Amino acid sequence: MARTWVERTTWQGQPAWRKTYEEGGHRRRIAALRWLARRLGANALLAPVPLTAERACRTEQSMINRLAALGARVPPLLQVGERELVLGDLGPTLAMACRAERDPAGRQALVLRGLQAIGDVHALGGYLSQAFARNLTVQAGAIGFIDLEEDPATTMSLAAAQARDLLFYAHSTARFLADQPGAHAALLRTHLQSVSAVVREEVARTAHALRWLVPLARPFGERARDVAEALGSLAAACR
Numbered sequence: 599m600a601r602t603w604v605e606r607t608t609w610q611g612q613p614a615w616r617k618t619y620e621e622g623g624h625r626r627r628i629a630a631l632r633w634l635a636r637r638l639g640a641n642a643l644l645a646p647v648p649l650t651a652e653r654a655c656r657t658e659q660s661m662i663n664r665l666a667a668l669g670a671r672v673p674p675l676l677q678v679g680e681r682e683l684v685l686g687d688l689g690p691t692l693a694m695a696c697r698a699e700r701d702p703a704g705r706q707a708l709v710l711r712g713l714q715a716i717g718d719v720h721a722l723g724g725y726l727s728q729a730f731a732r733n734l735t736v737q738a739g740a741i742g743f744i745d746l747e748e749d750p751a752t753t754m755s756l757a758a759a760q761a762r763d764l765l766f767y768a769h770s771t772a773r774f775l776a777d778q779p780g781a782h783a784a785l786l787r788t789h790l791q792s793v794s795a796v797v798r799e800e801v802a803r804t805a806h807a808l809r810w811l812v813p814l815a816r817p818f819g820e821r822a823r824d825v826a827e828a829l830g831s832l833a834a835a836c837r
């Protein structure tokens with residue numbers, strides 16, 4: 599995985615983001631995760647192989663172009679270099695919006711909006727890079743997608759890539775509905791009823807493969823609790 603630096607900037611008087619790609623990253627961790635994913639038969643967890651800075655930069659451009667062609671909201675490419683992009687601003691991230699939203703019903707609506715927007719991309723045969731709440735944006739109700747430097751379809755099937763989006767999204771949004779028991783699982787269950795059988799099976803297989811993590815993770819701090827929470831939701835949604 600290439601390492602990236604992102605800083606806020608302006609472009610012709612408008613807010614924009616300068617994203618710079620460097621070599622490095624988590625080669626060992628990714629190798630370990632790929633090994634574990636293979637052992638578990640969890641295709642959707644097979645992390646894409648590490649990229650050079652230039653390839654990550656090119657991948658981000660091609661993912662943006664491909665998603666834009668599907669009608670998804672992605673950042674305009676304002677300036678393109680070999681290891682650097684200037685991207686148009688798509689507003690605050692969904693994670694920020696959820697943290698700022700005090701009303702539980704409002705938070706539920708935000709999480710649902712994100713899920714529907716991912717569903718729209720999937721319905722057109724698309725997929726994302728890392729569909730965490732911090733990599734979705736929301737502006738005047740419109741969901742955008744950022745952080746597209748990885749192309750999961752280089753290492754997995756379309757169904758597995760779409761399942762991976764749902765797993766990442768579930769993992770990163772569980773915390774926002776933790777005060778509403780059953781709400782997160784209910785959102786996922788409804789969504790999973792609308793996806794193709796192969797994607798549903800891929801999600802179910804991964805949730806099943808990771809079920810042993812749930813009781814282990816719960817007592818281990820906030821991040822681990824999020825994983826447990828999301829897997830609990832997914833397992834409930836897949837039943």
Ligand SMILES: Nc1ncnc2c1ncn2[C@@H]1O[C@H](COP(=O)(O)OP(=O)(O)O)[C@@H](O)[C@H]1O
Binds near residue numbers: 746
């Ligand atoms: N086009 C954009 N619109 C709005 N916010 C952005 C945009 N690009 C980057 N950001 C902000 O910068 C952060 C990091 O950018 P991202 O592309 O996700 O890189 P990283 O690989 O470092 O996660 C995002 O979580 C978001 O807060």
Ligand SMILES: [Mg+2]
Binds near residue numbers: 732733745
């Ligand atoms: Mg990011």
